[in-house]
Amino acid sequence: MPELPEVETVVKDLQSLVQNKKITAIYEYRKNIFKQPLQKLENFFLQKKILDVFRYGKYILFDIQGDYFLATHLRMTGKFIFPAIAKNPYYRVAFILDNSKRLAFHDVRCFGTIEIIAKKDSFVAVKKLGVDALKIQHKKLFVLLKNKKKKLKNFLIDQQQIAGIGNIYACEILHRCGLSPFRLTNSLNEQEVQHLSKNIKKILKLAIVCNGTSISDYQRVDNKTGKFQNFLMVYKKQGCPCQTCGQKIERKKEAQSTFYCPNCQKN
DNA sequence: AGCGGAACCTGTCGGC
DNA sequence: TGCCGACAGGTTCCGC
Numbered sequence: 001m002p003e004l005p006e007v008e009t010v011v012k013d014l015q016s017l018v019q020n021k022k023i024t025a026i027y028e029y030r031k032n033i034f035k036q037p038l039q040k041l042e043n044f045f046l047q048k049k050i051l052d053v054f055r056y057g058k059y060i061l062f063d064i065q066g067d068y069f070l071a072t073h074l075r076m077t078g079k080f081i082f083p084a085i086a087k088n089p090y091y092r093v094a095f096i097l098d099n100s101k102r103l104a105f106h107d108v109r110c111f112g113t114i115e116i117i118a119k120k121d122s123f124v125a126v127k128k129l130g131v132d133a134l135k136i137q138h139k140k141l142f143v144l145l146k147n148k149k150k151k152l153k154n155f156l157i158d159q160q161q162i163a164g165i166g167n168i169y170a171c172e173i174l175h176r177c178g179l180s181p182f183r184l185t186n187s188l189n190e191q192e193v194q195h196l197s198k199n200i201k202k203i204l205k206l207a208i209v210c211n212g213t214s215i216s217d218y219q220r221v222d223n224k225t226g227k228f229q230n231f232l233m234v235y236k237k238q239g240c241p242c243q244t245c246g247q248k249i250e251r252k253k254e255a256q257s258t259f260y261c262p263n264c265q266k267n
Numbered sequence: 268a269g270c271g272g273a274a275c276c277t278g279t280c281g282g283c
Numbered sequence: 284t285g286c287c288g289a290c291a292g293g294t295t296c297c298g299c
Binding site: 077108151254 | 268269270271275276277278279
Binding site for chain 1: 290291292293294
């Protein structure tokens, strides 16, 4: 489900709901969501306070008292529900907080992960993540692009290069820049790179203001939806006229699923 | 090096 | 209605 703007929205929601709450119990309704044994999580986190919730790329990190972070990745369909009152077959794990309320991790497809990360280790190095997409500088981006020779779309969704961009926003960013998804990274000139780096931040920030894109699964912690789907120009718009030039948006089964305007985004 | 494809798992939607 | 394949915003591993 979620890319950087959706994760950012979830983090903001979680901060106000669980910050400074103590974890009093941990439940594992289904195996393999927790990457470590439940016993270990209990040893590290029971009776500990959640100090903060933050994000890097698409990862959500809970800063908890002691020497360990709890890092979660929502993958395709993961979401947090708080307070989780009713029963639900898709609750995979849950944390009971000291106000007796339950923070549940809901995940239909079970791809999501929750794991312990030692604070002494560099999380970014452990996960081999590139610079967070909101922080990319055009000079840095220029070097990254020059040193590679891969298709632009593939580059943008590669978390080792830039962390946070997924399929939807990669398509939207490239359309906004008038760049073909199939251009090779090392073919961009400095001006094009500057334009690209500006639009990466512009589109992601706009999507954050909209609380993300709700198309099929993504919802916020309180079940509200995002609004950025109303601003999509190419994603899932194959066959529709491009709002810039009127030509039909195309879809290509490549680098996941790539939506683009063959006229505005010439190679 | 970089890409496509499969796998991880479950639900939904469209076509016949 | 019922079945079947395609598809879903992510990541990782394997083989070419």
